[in-house]
Amino acid sequence: QVQLVESGGGLVQPGGSLRLSCAASGSIASIYTMDWYRQAPGEQRELVARISSGGSTIYADSVKGRFTISRDNAKNTVYLQMNTLKPEDTAVYYCRAHRAVAGGEYNYWGQGTQVTVSS
Secondary structure (H helix, E strand, O other): OOOEEEEOOEEEOOOOOEEEEEEEOOOOOOOOEEEEEEEOOOOOOEEEEEEOOOOOEEEOOOOOOOEEEEEEHHHOEEEEEEOOOOHHHOEEEEEEEEEEEOOEEEEEEOOOEEEEEOO
């Protein structure tokens, strides 16, 4: 099965930047859709960004123009570049890989990485 490992979280000042990485085992980039989700305390987990196996992307309205999702097929890695960070971006960020199969879906989650935006 696929194993996902996130890295790059930490503490940053408002207006600053962070780059999150999600490294996947196996050769998953050619067939899996890759997502970044986030969950703040007391809040529901929400989709932040998505990139398909073909490279098309979608973003939550709250991060459009500030965040960029990308993938490197040779490295089996997906990235989330976060610029102009705001306190409301504070959350645990999770990587997800998924693809449809006959009769169901393959679905994998990383362990999460904490992002805190504060002065």
